[in-house]
Amino acid sequence: MKRSERTPHTCVFGLGWGDEGKGKLVDLLCPDFDYVIRFNGGANAGHTVVVGSEKFALHLLPTGVLHEKAIGVIGPGVVVDSISLIGEIDALAQRGIDVLPRLRISDRAHLVLAYHKIEDQLSEQAAGDGGKIGTTSRGIGPCYADKMRRTTAVRFCDLLDEKNLRARVVAIVAKKRAGLEAMFSEPRQHGAAAQSIAARFTRGSETASESLTADAILTDLETARSRLRSCICDTTALLHDAIDAGKSLLFEGANGMLLDVDHGTYPYVTSSSTGPHGIGPGAGVPPSAVTRLIGVTKAYSTRVGGGPFVSELKDAVGDRIRERGHEFGTTTGRPRRCGWFDAVACRYAARISGATDVALMHLDTLGTFEQVGICTAYRVDGETLTTPPASAARLERAEPVIEFLPGWGEDIRSAHSFDELPLNARRYVERIQSLLGTPATMLGTGPERTQVVMRNP
Ligand code: GDP
Numbered sequence: 001m002k003r004s005e006r007t008p009h010t011c012v013f014g015l016g017w018g019d020e021g022k023g024k025l026v027d028l029l030c031p032d033f034d035y036v037i038r039f040n041g042g043a044n045a046g047h048t049v050v051v052g053s054e055k056f057a058l059h060l061l062p063t064g065v066l067h068e069k070a071i072g073v074i075g076p077g078v079v080v081d082s083i084s085l086i087g088e089i090d091a092l093a094q095r096g097i098d099v100l101p102r103l104r105i106s107d108r109a110h111l112v113l114a115y116h117k118i119e120d121q122l123s124e125q126a127a128g129d130g131g132k133i134g135t136t137s138r139g140i141g142p143c144y145a146d147k148m149r150r151t152t153a154v155r156f157c158d159l160l161d162e163k164n165l166r167a168r169v170v171a172i173v174a175k176k177r178a179g180l181e182a183m184f185s186e187p188r189q190h191g192a193a194a195q196s197i198a199a200r201f202t203r204g205s206e207t208a209s210e211s212l213t214a215d216a217i218l219t220d221l222e223t224a225r226s227r228l229r230s231c232i233c234d235t236t237a238l239l240h241d242a243i244d245a246g247k248s249l250l251f252e253g254a255n256g257m258l259l260d261v262d263h264g265t266y267p268y269v270t271s272s273s274t275g276p277h278g279i280g281p282g283a284g285v286p287p288s289a290v291t292r293l294i295g296v297t298k299a300y301s302t303r304v305g306g307g308p309f310v311s312e313l314k315d316a317v318g319d320r321i322r323e324r325g326h327e328f329g330t331t332t333g334r335p336r337r338c339g340w341f342d343a344v345a346c347r348y349a350a351r352i353s354g355a356t357d358v359a360l361m362h363l364d365t366l367g368t369f370e371q372v373g374i375c376t377a378y379r380v381d382g383e384t385l386t387t388p389p390a391s392a393a394r395l396e397r398a399e400p401v402i403e404f405l406p407g408w409g410e411d412i413r414s415a416h417s418f419d420e421l422p423l424n425a426r427r428y429v430e431r432i433q434s435l436l437g438t439p440a441t442m443l444g445t446g447p448e449r450t451q452v453v454m455r456n457p
């Protein structure tokens with residue numbers, strides 16, 4: 001029997017604003033799969049896996065590469081900071097995990113280069129305090145913008161075209177310098193941070209990652225070519241052959257549905273398609289081939305960076321969730337904003353992604369509360385809404401309608417089955433499942449690889 005007949009091609013993706021616990025779930029499911037594929041985002045992602053006392057945080061590598069049999073694939077839709085990727089590969093090698101022989105990078109994937117990170121920082125700075133997106137400063141938006149613009153992009157296949165690469169990079173860097181000079185001359189760019197970026201830029205330092213000369217960018221690209229050459233291939237053909245051979249594929253979404261460029265809380269979103277709908281463009285596999293769609297959410301809501309968050313708790317309750325859940329960013333270390341579970345936003349995310357299952361993580365974190373809240377509707381401008389409005393300004397004005405349920409006040413970290421959970425915890429899960437209209441088949445009871453309760457509702 002072919003493996004894919006037993007284990008359907010599956011996608012694990014976020015239903016919230018990222019950091020839902022996708023890494024942990026991918027790690028748990030991975031032994032049943034042959035390939036683990038990233039199809040969107042870049043080093044803005046931070047996926048954590050806890051194995052005993054060891055903690056791994058992966059940014060560009062698919063989490064599944066921690067399992068020695070899995071082949072990790074970085075698909076065409078990922079924007080790759082090659083220097084950061086090489087750093088991750090080397091850090092894992094130092095811990096005894098050699099991923100290079102098991103890594104494949106699409107020759108169609110785009111490279112994030114030094115100027116993208118500078119553009120990211122300057123554009124945030126120019127937006128001023130009120131307008132900042134609160135990006136991860138990893139150059140994600142500027143790299144996707146170049147991809148869409150087409151004439152200023154560099155892909156992995158360009159890296160292998162040694163004859164034409166230099167001329168291409170020289171032309172792109174000239175355009176980039178002109179664009180950045182215009183940005184530096186904006187009145188808002190006179191802050192200390194912008195000045196220090198400008199100083200690096202005009203000095204033309206030979207430090208590859210900090211300078212914007214064509215030579216410095218080419219040095220970074222040559223490092224990428226020499227270190228990653230053996231991994232670069234047509235991953236689209238590879239995955240189609242794998243499907244034909246009956247292998248099972250696990251797609252690892254980055255970020256979350258509420259950060260999706262089309263469906264999220266625009267403009268406070270990332271620049272890619274973050275759910276299973278991103279698999280077509282981001283991996284070259286028809287989304288219809290992927291039949292199990294596991295949407296991951298926490299049992300409460302969190303968000304990092306700017307943007308509306310209707311059920312946010314800016315009080316001691318929010319602080320308590322942050323403390324108990326260790327809610328600090330995996331990529332940037334920023335404190336995460338915390339609030340009650342937003343069922344309006346999560347149902348919307350589950351519907352548009354077609355989630356077949358919900359994984360409800362961090363149920364243990366709510367363990368000490370006397371009562372737990374669920375946001376079931378938004379009140380805004382005299383209306384009661386059960387789907388999120390398009391306008392961020394309208395969302396900012398919205399007030400949450402909160403339904404309170406009794407808490408369970410117990411440590412549930414050692415529970416192995418649904419029946420072992422306290423009655424109020426089970427009721428909470430069932431209420432969320434009925435609000436979402438999707439079965440909650442996996443429940444997170446702690447950060448450890450093994451702390452998940454599986455259920456068949
Ligand atoms: P990702 O980006 O979706 O992979 O999530 P992150 O790794 O950025 O953040 C999730 C955090 O929650 C990590 O620190 C995980 O170790 C932790 N975590 C995941 N599931 C659970 C859970 O069920 N309970 C607790 N207490 N921690 C969890």
Ligand code: IMO
Pocket residue numbers: 014017018019020044045046047133134135136137138139140141253254255256259268269270271304305306330
């Ligand atoms: P994982 O995969 C949490 C957020 C940023 C910012 C917005 C835009 O770990 O869940 P970007 O750098 O992408 O232009 O930032 O999106 N963001 C994330 N928040 N987890 C992530 O990834 C995120 N990726 C992007 O904080 O608000």
Ligand code: MG
Pocket residue numbers: 018019020045046047048330331
């Ligand atoms: Mg994360």
